[in-house]
Structure formats: structure tokens, C-alpha cells
Amino acid sequence: MNKTQKSAVFYLVMFLLWAVLITYAFLTMFVITPKVSPTWTLLVPFGVIFVTSIFWVRKKQSPAEVRSDERDDLIKKRAVIASFVSAWILLVVASVIPAVIVGDDGSVPVILLPAINISILMITIPIYSIAVLIQYGWRGKDGEK
């Protein structure tokens, strides 16, 4: 894998860890009472994964390996377009759904708007990563022989 592929995997893993962390935070707030400190159950393993991933991303295929080339730039450009278009589609859908559910005279909590915007911003990260990985070929092999 080159640096662009590794970075895409890194962003995807970090997004998944963030999603697990947020889910766990919601569960401990409203559903379960944790017996062990969240620091030891989640933050420490996540920290280890983060540091290990950084070293893995920075490791070069060869001493002369370039950071990115013309094909990487093209792939990244297409991935940005894919995540941008997806963000707009999600924004429109997420804006229409509350109106459909509560109706014209209904009301929604004010916090819903920033929550929708932040969620969509976060979702663009895995969309970008997946778009990059798909363009390189399934499992990053890209026809390697």
C-alpha cells in the first residue's frame, strides 16, 4: 500500500473508533452504568491503535518513495468530489426527514440542526476513504503481481 491508501485506511479506522466512542458515551449516559473506568476500557486501547497506525502510515515502501504522484492526486480529487456530493445529498435528506415526521406545525429540538451538520461532516470522512480505496482496487492490490 502507498501513503494515500494507508491514509484512507487510517481515516476509516479513526472514524470507526470515534463512532464506537460516541456510542459508548451515549450508552453510559442513558442506558448502562460502567463497572470499569472508560479510560481503561476504551481510551487506552484506542490510543495504542492510534499511535501504531501513525507509524504504519509513515512507513515507506522504499527510501525513495514519493508522498503522492499524479495518479494519487487524481484519485484524491475524485474522492473529494464523491464525499462532497454525498454530503449535499445527505444534508437534503436529513433536512426533509424531520419536516415529514413532525409535519408543518410540528417542532424539533434546536440541537438537531448542529447535530445533523456535524454528523454529515463526520460521515464525509469514511465516504472519502472508501472512495479512495475503491479506486485503487479491491483490498488495495490493484492488480499487483
Place this chain on the structure above:
Amino acid sequence: MAKSEVKNSIRRLRFDNGEMTQQKLADATGVTRQTIIAIESGKYAPSLPLAFKIARTFGVGVEDVFKYEGEDS
């Protein structure tokens, strides 16, 4: 990515040049090994500057490395 209409002889040239590895060619031309793999398998058509760099690495002309096989060729 779709198959390119530009065919190439990179694999043959690599073997003619002392079985040069894809990584060595990538390092010599300033691209990643994945890009060399994609060019070699016809999945990606390189830019003109990169095509010239690859040809120069082998010490041949661009047309000795790349051939256009589109409809009007």
C-alpha cells in the same frame, strides 16, 4: 479505473533492462509502485511528462514504450 487505449511495453522493457523491478522504476520516475502497476496493466494512462520520464529511464523514445490503439490509430 477503465482500461486505457494506450498500450505499453513496460514489462518487456523492464526485463530487457536487467529485470528492473517495479519499485526501481517507480523510484527512478518519482511515482509510487502502484502507479507503475496501473500503467503496466493498462488501467491508467500516464501524463506526457511521466511518459517521457519512463521512456528516458529505459533510454528509448516514448513511442517505443507507449502505443495508442484507439479507433483512429
